[in-house]
Amino acid sequence: MYFLDRSEKTLPNPNFHHILFIVSNTYLIMIMLNLLIAIMGDIFTRVQGNADATFMFELGDLVRNLESYIPKKTIRTKKKQIFPKHLFVLQAESLDESDKCQWKGRL
Secondary structure, three states: OOOOOOOOOOOOOOOHHHHHHHHHHHHHHHHHHHHHHHHHHHHHHHHHHOHHHHHHHHHHHHHHHHHOOOOHHHHHHOHHHHOOOOOOOOOOOOOOHHHHHOOOOOO
């Protein structure tokens, strides 16, 4: 066994094990950082995809909360001015079976 023999005669460089350890750890750190960047990019893409729907949902919730502070008397007397005849409805988008299994990230 070449690497298990500790004599100075058979080792080409006495610091070979240290150099190999440093090079392999540096390579491992680069791979792990690359993986971390890829995961963060994928999560950012997913969050940006849901940003419009989340904004509209939060805006609707804010309007509902603000309307709860309007006094009942004001609602009865100025109903046509405060509440228009049209209504906006936000519904969740349904996914097909084929869309559930596919990865939606970027390459």
